[in-house]
Amino acid sequence: MNLRLRARLNLSTCPAATTPSRLVRFGLGPMVIAGFLGVSLPLAQMAEAQDFRFSSFDVQGNARISDAAILTYAGIAPGSAVTGAQVNDALQRLQNTGLFEAVEITPRGGTLVIEVQEYPTINQITVEGNRRLDDEVLLSNIQSVPRRTFSPAVAEQDANAIAEAYRVSGRLTATVTPRIIRRSDNRVDLVFEVAEGGVVETERLSFVGNRAYSDRRLRRVLESTQAGLLRQIIRRDTFIAERIALDRQLLTDFYQDRGYVDFRILSVTPELSRDRGAYFVTFNIQEGQSFDIGEITTVSEIPGIDAAEYQDVIRIRTGETYSPRLIDNTISRMEALATQQGERFVRIEPRITRNDADLTLDVEFVISRGERVFVERIDIEGNTTTIDxxxxxxxxxxxxxxxxxxxxxQAAERIRATGFFSDVAVEGRPGSSPDQVIVDVDVEEQPTGSLGFSVSFSTDTGAGLAVNFAEENFLGRGQAVRLGFNTTEGSQSLNFSFTEPSLLARDLSGSVAVFYTETSSQNRSFDTLDIGATFGLGFPVSEFGRMDVYYGIESNEISGLSTTNSSAILRREATDRINSFVGAQYAYDTRNTGLDPTQGVRLQFGAELAGLGGDAEYLETTFLGIAERDVMREEVTLRASFEAGALQMLDGDSRLADRFFLSSRQMRGFEANGLGPRDLNVANRDALGGNYFAVARFEAAFPLGLPDEYGITGGMFYDVGTVWGLDNVNGGAAGANPVDDGLHWRQSVGVSIFWDTAIGPLRFNFSHALDFESYDLTRDFDLTVEARF
Known part of the structure; x- marks a missing residue:
């Protein structure tokens, strides 16, 4: 009786459309007598009952795989009795190896003939139909390799991997079909045909259960954004499922930082539209109540440690909104005090007592001895560029x-804050002994360099072009290198800077910067040229304070002055000058504490002394103060700022490069350099600047009730300020009075329209000058546009 078993897989087209909902398998089915395998079993029932004994084997069609290996896969021993079903099992085992395109088994008396057709080798791999993602990006995700055996199962996995790359980029409807093209010598070209589809956007981000904060405010917390007006060219609203986990954490941190200790996210539901072109994401939340801090106490369970000393380092106060961040900062201060006192293994444990009646949380800091556990070692993995x-x-x-x-x-947070890594995992595991812990740091690096091209427009400087290069992790050492070129109408500048954030292996930053700036009749009747360099050191002096000290040297030149029309004050400056100076600046900034802080203050004091060589001797002091606060459920932002400066000449008169000027951003309602002492000659009316300036700005920003996707909000402002004081006021036009350098306050009011887009911030100021001098240059409208691409 003849028995022939045959299994063949047709690879002429080999389709596999790989989307999350549609997969075509390359492998065999569980039964070789069904489907596309085409198994022929004459008189199958009798064959299953018949026993076979094979004394010899004839393997045919194999080129790369040996006869012995094929017989091993078949699993039939010479001379042993086998049934037709066992022969069928041998066929399946051979096919399931994934090594053969076709397998045929034919018993011929005492000989078992095994005929195989090996899978071809891959000649080359290409991708067709892709426009959004480059071949290099897609091919880096696949496992198939040229000059190796083709595997339908691997090709299917590769198609899935390419489709996944499109899914991450927001193209959920992309399909990838692997196909082969037959070549000579049992070779094939593997081609992945891509249909990219469209980007799936986040059409709407909505919230259910929020009462304390509006949907508009909560959307500002999330990493995900919903589609806006420029959705066709802006892709920041692309739906990415992996962002949901980050959004959940950001939303939780936002509420807990505002005292909502019972906040919960019940569910997050992303729903795909019928046309599969957009997602609607809904956050179902439970806010609870906001708690304030009640009684704050400190107790010590360690003999010899005075709890009162630790109580004194507490900066939180009763009645303040409860925040885990505040508690964590207090613990840090207490642990730092313990270290200063030489105490080791001190544990600070906050014990919270809840008072639901008045919505307060009493906090008791307990000082106790912790376990005697040491850091055995710190193992770092995943960094290929960044040094340990x-x-x-x-x-x-x-x-x-x-x-x-x-x-x-906290160290893990600082590592993330460097911006060098896309993912950071820091965990402790048992060491070589019970009192030892090994800290494992696993990082995933991300690009830290950028090359930016931008166009800009300002009513001050007109249109401009800028090219900027930055590398924040130069040679993997954490150093920052920046190079920038900027040109506008009548102005060109070039600057370079290098910063070492950990000089001498300490929390000390060192920097060097060089600059070149040239102006040509930029709203003035003369040209300027400034070239210089600065060298600086920076270090923290408190939790929110930082000090920077620097030395600089520069060359200043004024040219193009008219001997008849230009002010005599400026004509006296028409000589090159070398300026050598040292300076210091202290900054105190609480604005960036916590997640989306509702209030903050920045104070900045600076002093600069010139006269260490060079041609100038002066003392310059400056001050900047900014305060912000969000009110009305954080829908309205109130901001107040104050700037002032004084220039005291130690030898001679001040020069143009030393004096203060106000831009249209510092004093709205006036042109750049539009107020203060001015040459009254009608031929030029050049601004001369002043030795002193002061300006205060008050502003409120608020929503206009427009849909969030427009990104348009409004504002109101009031500015008051002035520039005054010259060392020599004689030098105006012939026959005219001396230049007026008196203290005259200017005032302006106005409204603003803000349009926040991914291509740049747009601000429209409509202003009106209330108080001004007759020679001031006012402005009723101001527009600033900056686009980055």
Missing amino acids: QVIRRQFTAVEGDPFDPRAIR
């Missing part, structure tokens, strides 16, 4: 120090 030292310096602990889980978490 850049990561290690974010840890306050080194090998042999007491293990502090909270300090380790």
Whole structure:
């Protein structure tokens, strides 16, 4: 009786449309007698009952795979009795190896003939139909390799991987079909045909259960954004499922930072529209109540430690909105005090007592002894470019120090804050002994360099072009290198800077910067040229304070002055000058604490002394103060700022490069350099600047009730300020009075329209000058546009 078993897979087209809902398998089915395998079994029932004994085997068609390997896969021993079903099992085993395109088994007396057709080798791999993603990006995701055996199963996985790359970029409807083209010598070209489809946007982000904050305010917290007016060219609203987890965490942190200790996200539901072109994402939340801080106490369970000393370092106060951030900062201060006192293994535990009646939380900080656990070592993995030292310096602990889980978490946050890594995981695991812990740091690097081209327009400087290069992790050492070129109508500038954030392996930054600036009749009747360099050191002096000291040297030149029309004050400056100076600047900034802070203050004091060589001797002092606060459920932002400066000449008269000027951003309602002492000659009316300036700005920004996707909000402002004081007021036009350098306050009011877009911030100011001098240059409208591409 003849028995022939045959299995063949047709690879002439080999389609596989790989989307999340549609897959075509390359492998065999569970039964070789069904489907596309085409198995022929004459008199199958009798064959299954018949026993076979094969004394020899004849393997045919194999070129790369040996006879012995094929017989091993078949699993039939010479001379043993086998049934037709066992022969069928041998066929399936051979086919399931994934090595053969076709397998045929034919018993011929005492000989079993096994005829195989091996899968071809891959000649080349190409991608067709892709426009949004380059071949290099897509091919980096696949496992198939030229000059190796083609596998339908691997090709299917590769098609899935390419489709996944499109899914991450927001093209959920993309399909990828692998096909083969037959070549000579049992070779094939593997082609992935791509239909990219359209980008799936986030059409709407909505919230259910929110009462304290509007949908508009909560959308500002999320990483995801919904589609706006320029959706056809702006892709920041692309739906990416992986962002949902980050959005959940950001939303939770936002509420908990505002005292909502019971806040919960019940569900997040992304719904795909019928045409599969957009997502509607709904956050179902439960806010709870906001709690304030009640009674604050400190107790010590360690003999010899005075709890009162630790109570004194607490900066939070009763009645303040509760925030885990405030508690964590207090613990850090207490642990720092313990370290200063030489105490080790001190544990600060906050014990919270809830008072639902008055919505307060009493906080008791308990000082106790922690476990004697040490850091055995810190293992760092995943960094191929960044050197280990850049990561290690974010840890306050080194090998042999007491293990502090909270300090380790803070180190992980500092590593993330560098911006060098897309993912950071820091975990502790048991060490070589019970009192040892190994800290594992696993990072995933991301690009840290950028090359930017931007066009800009301002009513001050007109149209402009800028090219900027920045590398924030130069040679993997955490150093920052920046190079920029900027040109506008009548102005060109070039600058370069280098910053080492950890000079001498300490929390000390060192920087060097060089600059070149040239102006040509930019709203003035003369030209300027400034070339110089500065060298600086920066270091923290408190939790929110930082000090920067620097030395600089520069060359200043004024040219193009008219001997008849230009002011005599300026004509005296028509000589090159070298300026050598040292300076210091202290900044205190609380605006960036917490997640989306509702209030903050920035104070900045600066002093600069010239006279260490060079041609100028002066003392310049400046001050900047900014205060912000969100009110009305954080829908309205109130902002107040004050700037002032004084220039005291130690030898000679001040020069144009030393004096103060106000731009139209500093004093709205006036042109750049539009107020203060001015040459009254009608031929030029050049601004001369002043030795002193002061300006205060008050502003409110608020929504206009327009749909969020427009990104348009409004504002109102009031500015008051002036520039005054010259060392020599004689030099105006012939026959005219001396230049007026008196203290005259100017005032202006106006409204603003803000349009926040991904191609740049747009601001429209409609202003009106209330108080001004007859020689001032006022402006009723101001527009600033900056586009980056």
